[in-house]
Amino acid sequence: MPQARPESALAPSRELAARFEAYSDWRRRLSSGISALHEWLAQQDLADAQIDVKVQRLLERLHQDKLVVAFVAEFSRGKSELINAIFFADFGQRLLPSSAGRTTMCPTELLYDASRAPAIRLLPIETRLKDATVAEFKNYADEWVTIPLDLSNADRMSEALSRVSQVKRVPVALARKYGLYEDEDFLSALETEGEGAVDIPCWRHAVINFPHPLLQQGLVILDTPGLNAIGTEPELTLNLLPNAHAVLFILAADAGVTKTDLDVWNRHLAGEDPATRAGRIVILNKIDGLWDELKTEAEVDAEIDRQVRSSAQMLGVPPAQVFAVTAQKALLAKVNGDDALLAKSRLPVLEDALSRKLIPAKRDIVGAATQAEVKALAVGVRALLDARQNGIAEQAMELRALRGKNQDVVEHMMDRVRQEKDLFERGLQRFTALRTVFAQQTNELFDVVGLDALRTNASRTRRHIESSPFTKGVRDAMSEFFATIRRDFDEAARRSAEIHDMMLAMYARFAKEQGLERYTPAPFSMLKYQKEIDRLERAYNQHFNTLWNMVSKAKFALMRRFFETIASRVKHVYDIENRDLDSWLKAVMSPLETQVKEHHLQLRRRLDSIKRIHRASGELEERLSELKQQEEALNAQVRALAREVVAIDAIIQSPDAMPQAANA
Numbered sequence: 001m002p003q004a005r006p007e008s009a010l011a012p013s014r015e016l017a018a019r020f021e022a023y024s025d026w027r028r029r030l031s032s033g034i035s036a037l038h039e040w041l042a043q044q045d046l047a048d049a050q051i052d053v054k055v056q057r058l059l060e061r062l063h064q065d066k067l068v069v070a071f072v073a074e075f076s077r078g079k080s081e082l083i084n085a086i087f088f089a090d091f092g093q094r095l096l097p098s099s100a101g102r103t104t105m106c107p108t109e110l111l112y113d114a115s116r117a118p119a120i121r122l123l124p125i126e127t128r129l130k131d132a133t134v135a136e137f138k139n140y141a142d143e144w145v146t147i148p149l150d151l152s153n154a155d156r157m158s159e160a161l162s163r164v165s166q167v168k169r170v171p172v173a174l175a176r177k178y179g180l181y182e183d184e185d186f187l188s189a190l191e192t193e194g195e196g197a198v199d200i201p202c203w204r205h206a207v208i209n210f211p212h213p214l215l216q217q218g219l220v221i222l223d224t225p226g227l228n229a230i231g232t233e234p235e236l237t238l239n240l241l242p243n244a245h246a247v248l249f250i251l252a253a254d255a256g257v258t259k260t261d262l263d264v265w266n267r268h269l270a271g272e273d274p275a276t277r278a279g280r281i282v283i284l285n286k287i288d289g290l291w292d293e294l295k296t297e298a299e300v301d302a303e304i305d306r307q308v309r310s311s312a313q314m315l316g317v318p319p320a321q322v323f324a325v326t327a328q329k330a331l332l333a334k335v336n337g338d339d340a341l342l343a344k345s346r347l348p349v350l351e352d353a354l355s356r357k358l359i360p361a362k363r364d365i366v367g368a369a370t371q372a373e374v375k376a377l378a379v380g381v382r383a384l385l386d387a388r389q390n391g392i393a394e395q396a397m398e399l400r401a402l403r404g405k406n407q408d409v410v411e412h413m414m415d416r417v418r419q420e421k422d423l424f425e426r427g428l429q430r431f432t433a434l435r436t437v438f439a440q441q442t443n444e445l446f447d448v449v450g451l452d453a454l455r456t457n458a459s460r461t462r463r464h465i466e467s468s469p470f471t472k473g474v475r476d477a478m479s480e481f482f483a484t485i486r487r488d489f490d491e492a493a494r495r496s497a498e499i500h501d502m503m504l505a506m507y508a509r510f511a512k513e514q515g516l517e518r519y520t521p522a523p524f525s526m527l528k529y530q531k532e533i534d535r536l537e538r539a540y541n542q543h544f545n546t547l548w549n550m551v552s553k554a555k556f557a558l559m560r561r562f563f564e565t566i567a568s569r570v571k572h573v574y575d576i577e578n579r580d581l582d583s584w585l586k587a588v589m590s591p592l593e594t595q596v597k598e599h600h601l602q603l604r605r606r607l608d609s610i611k612r613i614h615r616a617s618g619e620l621e622e623r624l625s626e627l628k629q630q631e632e633a634l635n636a637q638v639r640a641l642a643r644e645v646v647a648i649d650a651i652i653q654s655p656d657a658m659p660q661a662a663n664a
């Protein structure tokens with residue numbers, strides 16, 4: 001367990017922890033606001049299956065919301081040391097292995113999943129021979145080696161964590177088969193003794209499940225190995241890094257910006273659009289190397305400043321995005337409770353920037369998305385309530401007109417309602433026919449962009465790659481893979497527009513014929529998924545040549561794995577798109593279903609009350625007062641709904657309550 005230490009030394013990361021705690025607290029409050037709305041809807045009999053699914057999804061998203069921060073750099077720049085200094089100084093020692101030379105040999109995720117015991121899980125490097133991605137392996141516990149973490153013993157913990165730097169000696173041919181061995185670069189830099197054997201990482205990926213307060217609240221830290229290791233694991237380049245909320249790129253003051261630093265930056269981080277670039281934070285580490293007792297403090301600061309500016313210029317980012325620190329001295333300072341050294345390490349400035357930038361930005365995005373969904377939900381419920389109100393008003397009007405009238409008039413009226421009901425029931429047949437067409441069109445739509453279509457496309461691509469394993473063959477196969485997806489997406493856009501048109505016409509028709517509320521469903525847009533596919537294709541194009549040239553002999557193993565990673569990312573896009581399409585189809589159809597059901601009910605009620613009045617004229621006033629009560633109850637529901645939505649809005653807008661406990 002963390003040892004006691006002077007209060008002040010911990011202040012800066014407490015700030016980060018406090019902000020994170022406040023953010024989690026906000027998510028919890030937001031979740032309970034949404035649950036309250038859902039409960040109220042259920043109580044009032046206003047929730048249907050579609051609403052249940054929407055709320056469930058919203059809550060899940062809020063619950064699982066993660067904030068991923070990746071640390072990327074060439075080896076030995078101090079990534080692991082920086083993670084130790086920011087997050088694990090409380091343990092009073094270096095937790096993640098950090099040493100000269102290559103240390104972290106596999107991508108390492110630090111997170112907390114309460115459903116599992118604290119442990120480090122390691123995916124053996126041998127899994128590179130199989131055509132599956134790390135993300136897929138995550139679903140199979142038996143593929144991983146799990147070492148439990150003893151939280152009460154820092155030494156044993158750090159020993160368990162040292163596994164991320166394990167290497168083993170294998171024949172060169174095998175390393176090539178894993179897609180690891182390259183003649184000039186990566187592995188030759190590891191000590192090789194004797195011909196034909198080479199040291200390779202023991203593990204392909206590590207996940208550390210560890211109940212650190214920040215991780216418990218949804219922070220995920222991603223530590224990565226240096227340049228070439230990044231390049232050989234497509235999972236990193238295509239999935240983990242693009243999806244990180246922030247990427248910290250680390251330089252070392254003693255090395256300056258080297259060619260390999262620039263390679264890492266340009267290949268994996270630079271990004272084309274300024275927005276991506278803005279999410280990058282550059283760290284100039286090891287500034288203690290510039291400390292010099294023979295110079296004045298001002299001189300040293302000027303030198304650091306000069307390095308910050310020149311690094312910023314080389315990377316094409318504003319100098320304000322570059323933070324000069326020394327991770328090692330910061331860790332030392334925190335462990336010893338040395339305030340002066342901690343300030344001098346400048347780590348607090350970085351921590352402050354992290355907590356100020358990252359969390360509010362994330363909160364804004366989550367808040368806006370939640371607000372939009374709650375609003376859409378409320379609009380649907382409100383439409384139903386409006387329809388009920390109109391029905392009651394109509395009935396009351398009808399009945400009031402009967403006051404003092406004789407039986408004939410009542411009979412006449414009953415006939416009229418009966419006719420209306422007949423007309424409606426004929427309309428129902430059309431509605432049933434529409435539903436059949438709708439189901440047919442929906443099936444056709446899923447034929448075009450369902451998972452089966454993707455599976456067929458992927459197997460065809462795999463076959464093509466294998467049958468023509470030359471640059472052009474692979475390139476053509478891949479282009480065709482993306483082109484097919486694009487064609488399918490265009491086709492899906494066309495078909496969903498057709499469905500939309502049909503439903504618009506149907507709503508208009510029902511509104512006209514049956515006097516139902518006119519409703520205009522939103523169209524479905526494929527743009528989001530198209531953009532994601534474009535991004536994957538760009539990433540593929542960017543990495544293709546690099547990979548092709550880099551891994552001369554192992555290229556086929558690597559190419560296949562590279563394709564599998566792309567295919568699994570594309571599948572992810574399809575999963576989301578299919579899910580969204582499914583909810584869209586429900587959202588387009590279910591208001592009409594509800595309207596029709598509701599209208600049917602109202603007609604029956606009208607007929608019933610006129611029948612009752614026909615039997616006994618005393619029923620009229622009684623029935624009218626019943627209607628009055630129903631109207632009042634409905635008005636109360638409308639007001640309550642508005643209150644529930646306002647309450648959720650208030651939570652979304654509420655300022656962060658920085659919890660006292662975190663500062664105590």
Ligand SMILES: Nc1nc2c(ncn2[C@@H]2O[C@H](COP(=O)(O)OP(=O)(O)OP(=O)(O)O)[C@@H](O)[C@H]2O)c(=O)[nH]1
Nearest residue numbers: 076077078079080081098099100103104286327328
């Ligand atoms: N002088 C000094 N040394 C540092 C500092 N930060 C890290 N180091 C040292 O630099 C070496 C490399 O640090 P690591 O944390 O292992 O670097 P890394 O970027 O994780 O490297 P890989 O895991 O190999 O990719 C270690 O010996 C650290 O102690 C610092 O601020 N100042």
Ligand SMILES: [Mg+2]
Nearest residue numbers: 079080103104
């Ligand atoms: Mg490391």
